[in-house]
Amino acid sequence: MALEVQGLTKTYKNGKHALQGVDLSVPEGSFFALLGPNGAGKSTLINILADTVIPTSGSAQFLGKSLFENRIWCKRRLGVVPQEVAFDPFFAPMDILKINSGMFGVKPDLKWINELLERLELAEHAHKNARQLSGGMRRRLLVAQALVHKPKVVILDEPTAGVDVELRKRLWNFMRELNANGTTILLTTHYLEEAEELCDQVAIIDQGKLLTSQPMKKLLGSVGSSSLVLEYAQMINLSDEQQSKLAPFSPCVHQNAVHLCLKKDSDGNSNFNDVYQTAIACLGEAVSVSIQDEDLEDVFLRLTHNGAIS
Amino acid sequence: MNWYGCWTFFTRETRRFLNVNMQTIVAPALTAVLYLVVFRYAMGDRQVPGLDVDYFSFLIPGLVMMAMLQNAFANTSSSVIVGKIMNVQTMLLMAPLSAVEIIIAFLAAAVARALIVAVVLLAILMPFTGLPIEHLWMILFYGVSGSIIMGGLGIIGGMWAKTFDDMALINNFIIMPLTFLSGVFYSVKQLPEFWQQVNHWNPFFYLIDGFRHGFLGVGDTNPFAAITIVLIAVLLTVIACWRLWDMGWRLKD
Numbered sequence: 001m002a003l004e005v006q007g008l009t010k011t012y013k014n015g016k017h018a019l020q021g022v023d024l025s026v027p028e029g030s031f032f033a034l035l036g037p038n039g040a041g042k043s044t045l046i047n048i049l050a051d052t053v054i055p056t057s058g059s060a061q062f063l064g065k066s067l068f069e070n071r072i073w074c075k076r077r078l079g080v081v082p083q084e085v086a087f088d089p090f091f092a093p094m095d096i097l098k099i100n101s102g103m104f105g106v107k108p109d110l111k112w113i114n115e116l117l118e119r120l121e122l123a124e125h126a127h128k129n130a131r132q133l134s135g136g137m138r139r140r141l142l143v144a145q146a147l148v149h150k151p152k153v154v155i156l157d158e159p160t161a162g163v164d165v166e167l168r169k170r171l172w173n174f175m176r177e178l179n180a181n182g183t184t185i186l187l188t189t190h191y192l193e194e195a196e197e198l199c200d201q202v203a204i205i206d207q208g209k210l211l212t213s214q215p216m217k218k219l220l221g222s223v224g225s226s227s228l229v230l231e232y233a234q235m236i237n238l239s240d241e242q243q244s245k246l247a248p249f250s251p252c253v254h255q256n257a258v259h260l261c262l263k264k265d266s267d268g269n270s271n272f273n274d275v276y277q278t279a280i281a282c283l284g285e286a287v288s289v290s291i292q293d294e295d296l297e298d299v300f301l302r303l304t305h306n307g308a309i310s
Numbered sequence: 311m312n313w314y315g316c317w318t319f320f321t322r323e324t325r326r327f328l329n330v331n332m333q334t335i336v337a338p339a340l341t342a343v344l345y346l347v348v349f350r351y352a353m354g355d356r357q358v359p360g361l362d363v364d365y366f367s368f369l370i371p372g373l374v375m376m377a378m379l380q381n382a383f384a385n386t387s388s389s390v391i392v393g394k395i396m397n398v399q400t401m402l403l404m405a406p407l408s409a410v411e412i413i414i415a416f417l418a419a420a421v422a423r424a425l426i427v428a429v430v431l432l433a434i435l436m437p438f439t440g441l442p443i444e445h446l447w448m449i450l451f452y453g454v455s456g457s458i459i460m461g462g463l464g465i466i467g468g469m470w471a472k473t474f475d476d477m478a479l480i481n482n483f484i485i486m487p488l489t490f491l492s493g494v495f496y497s498v499k500q501l502p503e504f505w506q507q508v509n510h511w512n513p514f515f516y517l518i519d520g521f522r523h524g525f526l527g528v529g530d531t532n533p534f535a536a537i538t539i540v541l542i543a544v545l546l547t548v549i550a551c552w553r554l555w556d557m558g559w560r561l562k563d
Contacts, residue, residue, distance in 0.1 A: 012563055052403045053563045075406035086397030090326045102318025103405040145401065
């Protein structure tokens with residue numbers, strides 16, 4: 001495991017319980033998405049790993065060593081892009097990267113630094129003072145800073161906030177390459193479709209608790225079942241009787257459409273017929289019928305709104 | 311030890327003040343020259359009571375030391391507070407540098423700035439006076455020790471402060487009075503008995519007096535006894551910095 005967190009808690013001085021016993025395992029070489037609504041505790045978790053926040057209790061293993069007891073060893077192998085944009089107002093990106101590399105005990109590798117500047121599209125700004133950079137550039141500079149010492153594990157806390165679509169794509173391609181070369185990447189993002197596309201592992205936390213952590217495919221496959229959508233000509237209001245008949249399929253009404261949960265049994269047979277027949281019997285013939293696959297966003301919303309699942 | 315990292319951070323801290331040398335070196339030099347011009351004409355060839363030296367020669371070492379102390383303090387305190395406010399401190403906290411390495415680099419850079427300011431000032435002022443250098447080692451010992459103490463207080467002040475206003479508060483209400491009232495402009499022997507006693511508890515008094523002693527060969531106190539006091543002050547400051555940084559005092563939530 002690249003990272004194993006056990007029973008991590010954090011209570012801030014103002015009494016806020018940001019983390020309430022989080023366990024998390026990030027396999028080595030994975031592209032790991034850590035998701036959760038605002039204020040879920042993602043940044044607290046990352047800042048504890050980065051050593052800018054002191055945990056209240058719990059332990060963490062980083063590449064097999066105790067993180068809190070071997071901080072220096074671990075920091076040499078960890079690169080973190082913090083969420084809040086920070087820049088050194090005294091220097092230009094080129095100098096900042098050289099200094100950053102040196103502080104990690106690594107003689108600046110100019111070839112790598114130039115590659116980073118190139119890939120993060122900062123090459124033409126390499127010698128401007130950091131004050132003159134735009135917000136998006138400063139954020140990319142942070143990414144370069146986190147990578148300059150060639151860490152084994154990279155943590156990115158919302159690295160693409162405020163970065164335009166095209167650039168975001170190129171940034172992710174770069175991250176994919178790094179991951180393909182063996183770097184473990186843990187990221188938080190608000191763009192769920194990005195997480196779905198990029199990541200092979202996903203964990204969702206909410207209110208300081210881990211809701212689920214599993215391979216992306218498994219989460220989308222098992223929890224993220226598909227649903228049957230029946231549309232009607234008029235608005236729908238389920239009566240108590242209809243409600244109770246449809247209850248096994250967790251009905252969900254959106255104006256003139258009803259969403260019903262489809263499930264597969266252990267043999268892979270869908271309950272489509274059962275759901276469809278019951279719905280028609282209950283609500284009458286529909287104007288249109290379709291099947292919608294739940295995507296990460298639906299799973300995310302369902303999990304974070306309903307609280308913990310098994 | 312991550313010596314390479316420590317060295318890099320030291321060069322970062324020195325380049326930081328060299329990049330803005332107008333405010334960090336030229337400005338303090340100008341201030342000191344202004345003081346001297348004003349006092350030269352105000353005091354004329356008057357002697358310092360109790361010491362057999364003219365006031366002008368008495369004043370130069372004091373002003374140089376005061377500039378060293380203030381610049382050492384400014385270097386570390388501004389770095390820490392700017393780092394905090396601009397968020398760059400996270401970069402330092404995430405780097406594989408121990409508290410010892412960080413404190414060494416901070417203090418070494420503070421001493422470097424203080425020494426550069428001192429050399430510039432002396433180069434400007436020495437030609438206009440017959441100021442002797444009696445004991446170079448004393449000048450260096452007190453100059454470097456004073457810079458370490460002030461650099462250390464700058465680190466602690468920077469950690470304590472949450473805003474630039476807090477920093478100004480420390481500067482105007484603690485640092486300025488302490489340096490001004492520690493015998494830069496007068497011999498402590500000119501003070502009433504009570505204040506002479508009070509000054510014996512003031513480490514800055516020993517620093518300035520010892521530094522001046524190095525030039526003039528005379529001073530208000532026994533420079534050898536003062537060495538012990540100054541060394542203790544250096545040690546206490548450095549240990550306090552190291553412990554507080556290690557704890558992440560007011561740096562980490």
